[in-house]
Amino acid sequence: MALLLKVPSIVCTxxxxxxxxxxxxxxxxxxxxxxxxxxxxxxEAKASEESIKQAVVATGHTIEGE
Incomplete structure (x- = not known):
């Protein structure tokens, strides 16, 4: 499953x-x-879309459209 997330809070490596x-x-x-x-x-992962999004949000970043 390919998942594209828009994360506007990304500013650096x-x-x-x-x-x-x-x-x-x-x-x-x-x-x-x-x-x-x-x-x-x-x-590109086998994990659920929700679990991937939760991992990103847990870092303090936001996902556009959430």
């Missing part, structure tokens, strides 16, 4: 690293691409 680590706690072998300029996170 540190934000991307934090989000990546949080998603990897949900699914360690998830494929995660963070685009800082576009403020998007693309996740």
């Amino acid at each position: 540190g934000c991307g690293d934090t989000i990546t680590k949080a998603i990897q706690t949900v699914e360690s072998d998830a494929s995660i691409k963070v685009d800082i300029a576009a403020k998007t996170v693309t996740v």
